[in-house]
Amino acid sequence: MTVPVLLVAGALGAGKTTLVNHLLRHPDGRRIAAIVNDFGAIDVDAALLAPSADGIVSLKNGCICCSLQGDLLRSLMMLTRRRPSPDAIIIETSGASDPAAIASALLDPVVFAANPLDTVVCVVDARQVADRPALLDDPLWQSQVRAADFVILAKVDLVAPEELEQVQARVAARHAGKRTFNAIDGAVPSPVLFSQGHHAPAIRPSLRAIEATERFETMSWTAPLPLSLPRFQRAVGELSSVLLRAKGFVTFDHQPDQPLVFQLVGSRVTISPCADTAGDDPMNRLVLIAEVGRLDRSAVTTLLDATTTAPANRNARD
């Protein structure tokens, strides 16, 4: 039994989970399984994925390009053996992953025979590139785009038409001939991503795979009590200059029954309602990611702990 693989790469917060969710919600008759890789210790992406998927495996607390490669290959084998077997398996890399390293593992002849690498896509946040074009020259971003057959320019709803043209021109200038597709909320026609025949993807392994742990560090924060919204907003304001990415679930004291999804990408924050979160998990759980050396863990913990409405903080001013 062979089950082809779609590899979804892209920087932290680019819009990978949103794209995978779109594909799971619009499977066009395919049974699609997914393997998601969160760099942090808390399972945020798996919790945000459509329950309709034909199997989801979450590999967390490391990168499938380095420390979790064995787990990735075991998960692929496990999903392939499911009955009925999936028609396709999507692998969503963590934003810290170098897809070239994952692709070379997948191009191993034994793995390829069972799980041919069908397509590699790189999701690029069009808003981030419009704001900071130099990101395209970052070695990890370059490696992610270079490894891809297609670039998905995500969040095009957040850029003006002339900005979008500039972003497209910048990608083309650095990666001549690379085909790009625009996406809003991950909406890309699935036939583009699931090709009929398998082909050699555009992988050129980088000279040296970029080790995620050399570049990024992550910490988790949890709290069992609701948070004060103004205090949390202030804390996030203070942290946003240090953080590259943060995500997770929060609950505020004025709406203690409404779990919310918290997302921070660069300096952009969104908080949106969440249908459900896992029953026994703490009501607030966040993963925070920054460049190595920039996270003062105890200061961040103290700052965030002070946003809870725990008795010790009740007298703090909002």
Ligand SMILES: Nc1nc2c(ncn2[C@@H]2O[C@H](COP(=O)(O)OP(=O)(O)OP(=O)(O)O)[C@@H](O)[C@H]2O)c(=O)[nH]1
């Ligand atoms: N406005 C807008 N927001 C988007 C779009 N796509 C994704 N987002 C938002 O961008 C944030 C990050 O999206 P994710 O899909 O979680 O990004 P990711 O690449 O999976 O993030 P990591 O796995 O943490 O690297 C979320 O708040 C999304 O709702 C889009 O097309 N338009």
